[in-house]
Amino acid sequence: MLDMVTQNIVFGILIGALYGLAAVGLSLVFGVTKFLNVAHGELIMLGGYVCFWLFKLLKLDPFVSLPVTIGALLILGLVIYKLLFVRMVKLTEEVKIKNTMLIGFGLSLILQNIALKLWTADDRGVTTDYSGMVFTIGDIRFPVIRIASLLIAFIVVVILQLVLKRTYIGKAIRATVEDWESASLMGVDVSRVYLYSFVVGVAMAGIAGTLISVSYSIEPSMGMGWTLKALIVMVLGGVGSFLGSFVGGIVLGVTESISTVFIPGSYRQVVGLLLFLLVLIFRPQGLFGQKER
Amino acid sequence: MLKLTNINAFYADLQALWGVSLEVNEGELVALVGSNGAGKTTTMRVITGLLKPKSGTVEFYGKTLNKIPAHKIVEEGISLVPEGGRVFTKMTVLENLEMGAYTSQARKEKDKTMKFVFSIFPRLEERKTQRAGNLSGGERQMLAIGRALMSKPRLLMLDEPSFGLAPIMVQNMFSMIGEINKQGVTIFLVEQNVRAALDLASRAYVLENGRIAGQGSTEALLSFDEIRDAYLGC
Numbered sequence: 001m002l003d004m005v006t007q008n009i010v011f012g013i014l015i016g017a018l019y020g021l022a023a024v025g026l027s028l029v030f031g032v033t034k035f036l037n038v039a040h041g042e043l044i045m046l047g048g049y050v051c052f053w054l055f056k057l058l059k060l061d062p063f064v065s066l067p068v069t070i071g072a073l074l075i076l077g078l079v080i081y082k083l084l085f086v087r088m089v090k091l092t093e094e095v096k097i098k099n100t101m102l103i104g105f106g107l108s109l110i111l112q113n114i115a116l117k118l119w120t121a122d123d124r125g126v127t128t129d130y131s132g133m134v135f136t137i138g139d140i141r142f143p144v145i146r147i148a149s150l151l152i153a154f155i156v157v158v159i160l161q162l163v164l165k166r167t168y169i170g171k172a173i174r175a176t177v178e179d180w181e182s183a184s185l186m187g188v189d190v191s192r193v194y195l196y197s198f199v200v201g202v203a204m205a206g207i208a209g210t211l212i213s214v215s216y217s218i219e220p221s222m223g224m225g226w227t228l229k230a231l232i233v234m235v236l237g238g239v240g241s242f243l244g245s246f247v248g249g250i251v252l253g254v255t256e257s258i259s260t261v262f263i264p265g266s267y268r269q270v271v272g273l274l275l276f277l278l279v280l281i282f283r284p285q286g287l288f289g290q291k292e293r
Numbered sequence: 294m295l296k297l298t299n300i301n302a303f304y305a306d307l308q309a310l311w312g313v314s315l316e317v318n319e320g321e322l323v324a325l326v327g328s329n330g331a332g333k334t335t336t337m338r339v340i341t342g343l344l345k346p347k348s349g350t351v352e353f354y355g356k357t358l359n360k361i362p363a364h365k366i367v368e369e370g371i372s373l374v375p376e377g378g379r380v381f382t383k384m385t386v387l388e389n390l391e392m393g394a395y396t397s398q399a400r401k402e403k404d405k406t407m408k409f410v411f412s413i414f415p416r417l418e419e420r421k422t423q424r425a426g427n428l429s430g431g432e433r434q435m436l437a438i439g440r441a442l443m444s445k446p447r448l449l450m451l452d453e454p455s456f457g458l459a460p461i462m463v464q465n466m467f468s469m470i471g472e473i474n475k476q477g478v479t480i481f482l483v484e485q486n487v488r489a490a491l492d493l494a495s496r497a498y499v500l501e502n503g504r505i506a507g508q509g510s511t512e513a514l515l516s517f518d519e520i521r522d523a524y525l526g527c
Contacts, residue, residue, distance in 0.1 A: 033505050033511075055297075168391075171392060172395065174383065174384060175381050175384065178381050178382065178383055179379055179381065182375060182379045182380075184363040184364045185341060185363065185366050185375065186364075186367065187395040187399075187444065
């Protein structure tokens with residue numbers, strides 16, 4: 001029993017890191033631009049398929065091809081932003097959230113159908129020579145590739161955090177999150193900050209997609225589930241707290257995983273939503289967010 | 294240096310400013326007074342480019358600012374301390390000041406300007422590693438002014454610097470503003486605290502329902518019965 005719980009905690013942390021990474025991307029976009037891009041999950045899906053294609057067609061190792069995937073998603077992000085989202089910049093926050101949600105839903109349908117055409121509805125995954133490698137401590141199993149994914153997710157979040165803390169553009173992003181009008185009074189070109197944040201958020205979705213495709217599986221309709229997870233985790237961690245989102249992801253992963261020891265696995269989605277409701281009731285600013293002053 | 298001519302500005306369909314014209318000259322300390330909702334903040338928003346006027350011109354050293362976006366206007370040398378300070382509460386005092394020196398010209402002289410700011414507000418230096426959200430109201434206002442000074446403005450605009458401060462702090466704040474003016478920074482001040490503003494400034498404009506209702510030297514304005522009745526209650 002204890003072993004089973006421990007093993008589930010390990011698996012929970014490993015999947016949770018990917019929830020976290022998915023949420024950090026969404027949180028970066030939402031925190032800065034107030035665009036609620038519900039197609040975030042579809043962008044994750046596309047990231048997964050780019051990695052899958054590079055692996056199938058060019059025999060590129062998924063970890064080697066990661067920079068290419070990031071590049072592809074950066075360009076995709078730029079195109080989507082210029083084509084669809086740039087018009088939303090000037091709207092008030094409330095209208096912005098509503099309109100971008102509608103755009104996001106439309107975009108997710110389009111991307112899903114493109115994926116269906118290109119890759120069919122079959123589950124796909126990237127299976128390398130080392131995919132099955134596992135090391136064990138006691139009776140607890142650690143799949144090597146998922147550990148590597150966890151490390152990459154963690155490194156990405158740390159890099160983001162360093163950029164936000166140390167660089168001028170990072171500080172401009174944080175200032176914009178808090179008060180875009182004051183930021184523009186300082187000389188920050190807010191529309192450029194929006195563009196950068198959006199594009200980087202999309203690239204992070206691409207990284208998450210790659211890591212999902214190597215450790216789990218991808219299919220064209222996976223997007224909505226991941227958007228939902230990212231939303232839950234974003235609220236769990238506290239909107240605008242990026243490290244919080246990452247930890248929130250791990251909290252959700254572990255909670256879901258442990259729950260399967262005690263109740264049937266088909267209820268694991270419910271556990272996440274319950275956690276979400278509890279946080280909203282008792283700590284609406286999120287587990288790691290600060291109360292609004 | 295700053296000249297507004299016939300400004301008409303709207304919030305959606307609601308007209309907030311009606312043909313406002315005013316002027317601020319180099320080295321002056323000019324006040325814009327008026328009751329709540331008279332359009333004082335709107336005037337500041339128009340000058341800083343946060344609100345584009347429907348008609349009329351904003352000129353700064355002869356250059357028309359109407360078409361320039363807000364983030365470029367600070368490069369021209371205009372800096373605004375918004376009402377309530379609006380410092381970045383989740384960032385440290387130091388980071389707030391760094392944000393003030395965001396433009397490329399100001400960034401080059403960041404360290405020097407910061408020394409100057411700390412010499413005016415030594416309190417900020419003591420608290421530089423603290424988050425702005427943990428500062429008192431008075432300290433936040435100092436930070437907001439310090440942040441605005443970091444861009445090395447030729448014109449510093451202050452929107453209600455006495456807002457929310459204890460009476461003893463208000464006196465303090467106004468003498469600091471006078472001090473900054475003596476250092477050579479031109480100041481355009483918006484205040485509801487008419488008495489204090491008129492005591493400090495050399496010239497003032499009175500704004501009423503979005504229109505300029507009076508202007509002149511502060512001595513002259515203080516001697517007008519209407520203004521004494523309406524704003525000073527004596």
